[in-house]
Amino acid sequence: MNSSVSTVAGKTIILGITGGIAAYKSATICSRLVQAGANVHVIMTESAAKFITPLTLQTLSRNPVLIDTFDERNPAVVTHIDLADRADLIIIAPATANTIAKLAGGFGDDMLSTTLLAATCPLIIAPAMNVHMYEHPAVVHNMEKLAERGALFLEPGTGQLACGYVAKGRLAEPEEIVEAVANWFARRNQLAGKKVIVTAGGTVERLDPVRYLTNDSSGKMGYAIAEAAYMMGADVTLISGRATIAPPAHVHTIQVESAEQMLEAVLEHFHQADIVVKAAAVADYRPVLQAKQKMKKTADQLTIELEKTTDILQTIGEQKKGQFLVGFAAETNNVEQYAMDKLRRKHCDLIVANDVSAEGVGFDVDTNVVQIYNAAGLVTTIPLMQKSSIATQLMEVVAACLTEKRRL
Template structure:
């Protein structure tokens, strides 16, 4: 069955390059639907794309269609990937803030497939902090950003803002389409966020985790075709489309949820920041201020990672996380072996670009026989890399058992 690529074309001088990209995709057997903004038609005509794709090019949200379908919904539902080439600063701003005021932005918002944005604009516009913040917002939603190249621009400036080479865009889009198939039929369990341990009806103990790393792993797994279960502590994050979320509060609740779900999973990824201890007793009423010292007795929570490591099946792959402030490699390696993990993702809270709340991470992957230090990357990109490695580990387990 043909893959459907939806190609959005906006009003920049690089719009003419989208015609070559369309032609290349058609020659490779893809079905291409083109949506243009009104401004894009000032640079290249819809007829050009209609001749290449054999489809009507949509420009207005209110154009009549023969089959009376809601066109922006039907196109969004068929899309395997949505690529905007070129993407102007204007359309990036709209997408970042959920503005849907034309056919292109409306369909983009309705689509649940993988989404790619290829910026092209004047250097000053691209480097403007507003544009950069909008691009960061897009990245946080899981959209792929193909960074523009540096060179001589149509306006006469020299700098960053030139549309990425069409050949590179083509190759990377095809790679993303292939990635979507990697985990088809696989089941992925991800834990994310903090846990909360009640002291009394008013107060609780927790940590600084926002859940971003786990949620981006879940998003990446879904984009790669997996059935994803996300067991999450309290966060303000939206659940990635198509992901099943089980909400928990305490470490004990997370332990019970993992025990119930893990046996049917191919991959178990423990990204949650789980409290190691809980108060031995929860006060029935608010603890009142009395004296200079408050003594609370704590008891240890169940070690979820150790439990899964002890009980996992031969073909299951287990990945844990280790956040440290000192002796990163030593502590992560001990954790790997002690908890019977296949891999530990280790990061240092004090390294710039790593840690809680941010959209990036800096990780070292600890394996049984080696380690791999990665450069700073988005949490979504790190999630994809983790999943690709875990898939290879599962394949190796299968070969070893033959």
């Protein structure tokens, strides 16, 4: 077992087990976590108890196994609330399509789903099901919805399924699940105690009460960075403009509209921050005049005079006193040249650059390809992958830079 498993020692972990043939693997997951020093509380669905006995899990976890919401054994507490409050992490392994659907829909009709509704700790889901079920649009939609709320997924493996298919859908191996848990706790400490500001989304510059200038930013990259920083233990403030998705559930979010409002919010929190990641797509120009009433169509042509907005990144770059500053550069050509120029002019510690003209990259998509630069040049290139994965890798680079900075 990898030495990083020691990171789970002393942690309270809820292991949720649902009704699939892979439930037998949960015994090994439970045993390995207990051996690593975790305090494991098992919650089973009634269907799960048909595949593996509660006594087995009780013996391995050394804690009572919970199935019935109404089986209250301690009159001093409400069990599912008390356990949800004490948990450092919840793992569902295996997670059936039915359970994933219930979680996505917010149902609370058994002990596991009710506890999950009350929990505020992170959630890791390890799906296991027939390959056609796993690829069904409804299941995909439910997993995407949960991922947007911050749930982490361990992809199933490819192998022999109970239905006879050799395909994707088999529960990840217990060793992989335990290692993922250990890595999560290790990552959780990387930014512990750090105050992080993340800007995200696009700003809106109004022409009149109903018309405005904006851009195609969806907020997805910035939101993923805020979530990743939170998962690494940081105290995160997300300052968000216009976005197409909901902000991360566990992050303090300040909603703004214009570039000026975003500047004010950033400056209000900047001097208490350790790290600032400016991922927002802020307007470079705004209308000189904003009509108080809706403008009426009169002349055949309309000329709008624009003025520069204040450059937020440059402003805080000139003011920084020890803050670690990360900027973004969305380019369509000469990516490295423009990124390095921006890094130097705006006093950034890192610049995250991408070519938004490439397929699967940039605004309003779930994937990205980025290059990360520091003053010496290219630090790393992150290939095409989900923005959530890129966000995690970016914040790990930031954490590594801070560690190296402390050593100097």
